[in-house]
Amino acid sequence: MKVPFAKPIMDEEMIQAAANALRNERLVMGESVHKFEEEFARYIGTKHAIAVSSGTAALHITMIASKVCGKEVVTTPMSFIATANAVIQAGATPKFADARESDYDIDPNQVKLVVSEKTAAVLPVHLYGQPCEMAPLVELCNKKGLKLIEDAAQAHGSVYRGKKIGAIGDAGCFSFYTTKNMTVGGDGGMVTTDNDELAKEVAKMRDCGRASRYIHDMVGFTARLNTCNAAIGRVQLRHLESWNERRRAIAGLYSQELKGLNEIGKPPLANKDSTPVFHLYVIRTKRRDELASYLSQKGVETAIHYPVPIHLQPVYIQMYGYKEGSFPVAERLGSTVLSLPMFPEMKDEEVRYVTEQIKGFFGGLK
Secondary structure, eight states, rough: BBBBBBOOOOHHHHHHHHHHHHHSSSSOOOOOHHHHHHHHHHHHHHEEEEESOOOOHHHHHHHHHHOOOSSSSOOSSSOOOOHHHHHHHEEEEEEEEEEEOTSSSSSSHHHHHHHHHTTTEEOOOOOGGGOOOOOOHHHHEEETTEEEEEEOOTTTTTTTTTTTTTTSEEEEEEETTSSSSOOOSSSSSEEEEEOHHHHHHHHHTTTTTTTSSSSSOSOBBBOOOOOHHHHHHHHHHHHHHHHHHHHHHHHHHHHHHHHTTTSSSSOOOOSSSSEOOOOEEEEEEEEOOHHHHHHHHTTOBBOSSSSOOOGGGGHHHHHHHHOTSSHHHHHHHHHEEEOOOOOOOOOHHHHHHHHHHHHHHHOOOO
């Protein structure tokens, strides 16, 4: 059996929506963009949603609008590099707090140790669609007067204590890259917020700092979302809940089939506080590379998110002097995590095939 790692959905309804937008709307900032923003804000539960050209642009522009320049932003080294890059691009310095092995997310206790008088914001990442433990971060940011900006690039529809991710902090930053839980048929992103002023700043900044058609009162960027991409996003958004439900079912089946296999660690499933959406189903094993190679031979595609923590990327070593051992949990995760196939159209028999091969690999070692 051949089991792909991911299978982005692009059906006839989505293609037709894009074609209709191309035929009937302005190609940039057309009606579909504004409707997508309204519908996404309603889905997340915020007053505003501002569409941008990518998840990285969402982070970058939100950081600038949050006025972190010249200060520090506390985030996790266990993420895609764009998380910390956006901090630097906004003129701030990323300061890392280690991750937790239990859910891969930033450790609130470590955040408390890193926050200083120079800190302007905390940037938790809801990695793999697992909601961070937000309550202590909200309390800390309120107490210290810090901005709380959620990197929700992998967490569309995740819920923490009854609120959707992206509606808990001062702002949420989403990506619609092609492998995410929902996409726009290419790059795209969204910023969600209840803050009127922040929304206004982000909206201007994504459109060249435009205050009106011919007047620009800030140095902005060209970071708009194309109309046909927004049209695709509107259709995908309508399917997101059912797709997420299927992802949770697949995750549950993975965990059930791998139960009792002590050689691997499994991600947490839903509990009373947290409802993940399993952008990725990520296991941990000391034999990660051997297992990945074995699964490849059996027709199972896997991936690694992320083998090198941000602080050990060459550019971060060069800029900040980080060394191995700086953040031991993130480093341990980086050397042991393995992402298994996960997509809404994945069949139960494909899940069972994957888990049979995993059990066969470890059984063959004994």
